[in-house]
Amino acid sequence: MPMRMSDVVLKPMHPEGWRFVGIFAVVTVILFLIWEPLGWLGVILTIWCYYFFRDPIRQVPVGDGLVISPADGMISQIGLAPPPPELGMDPAPRMRISIFMSVFNVHVNRSPVTGSLTKMAYTKGKFVNASLDKASEHNERNALLLHTPTGHDIACVQIAGLVARRILPFVAEGAALQAGERFGLIRFGSRLDVYLPPGVEPLVAEGQTMIAGETVLAQLDGLAPLRPARAD
Structure with a gap:
């Protein structure tokens, strides 16, 4: 079965990470309300947080x-x-x-x-x-x-x-x-x-x-x- 692009980009995340991603996401919304460029910085950090807690199959x-x-x-x-x-x-x-x-x-x-x-x-x-x-x-x-x-x-x-x-x-x-x-x-x-x-x-x-x-x-x-x- 050929590998899909989504399988390469989207990795399973360990449950420990959900609350941190949630915190980053809430802060990102607040940053958008303060100043849009800060909001995009928050988006980048939220994506990084998701990837930090990734738990791929080995x-x-x-x-x-x-x-x-x-x-x-x-x-x-x-x-x-x-x-x-x-x-x-x-x-x-x-x-x-x-x-x-x-x-x-x-x-x-x-x-x-x-x-x-x-x-x-x-x-x-x-x-x-x-x-x-x-x-x-x-x-x-x-x-x-x-x-x-x-x-x-x-x-x-x-x-x-x-x-x-x-x-x-x-x-x-x-x-x-x-x-x-x-x-x-x-x-x-x-x-x-x-x-x-x-x-x-x-x-x-x-x-x-x-x-x-x-x-x-x-x-x-x-x-x-x-x-x-x-x-x-």
């Missing part, structure tokens, strides 16, 4: 041991770092992949692996630029520990940024998640860190653009063949 690759990108954005850092202490993991440094989300990226986050959410810990902190290395330690964050059926532990950390002021989890401890399943959202611009198990190397590079729920970050158990993707 084709999630299905395969044993795949680690999928949990966020849209660009990889800002890859390197060894100790996992967040609040998760109670072995403090030895492990490979960390940091994905920076600008205000133009999709901000719905998805589970990097299939597994159980064994721990989730919210930590208050600062709101420095999320692209900086110190953001992982000092910024407000929500850390998740995922345990896969094959016994691997993956840490996934939502980090607030310079503009972001709210981290919204959609899940609770004990939840069983599928790879690519939505687990949270960050407003407005931020970063997400993934800590791989010891010995697992990333299949991506710094500066590479990620697509949440689609881009493969790493392979846990050797090069298992991929099976057809599932829409989610």
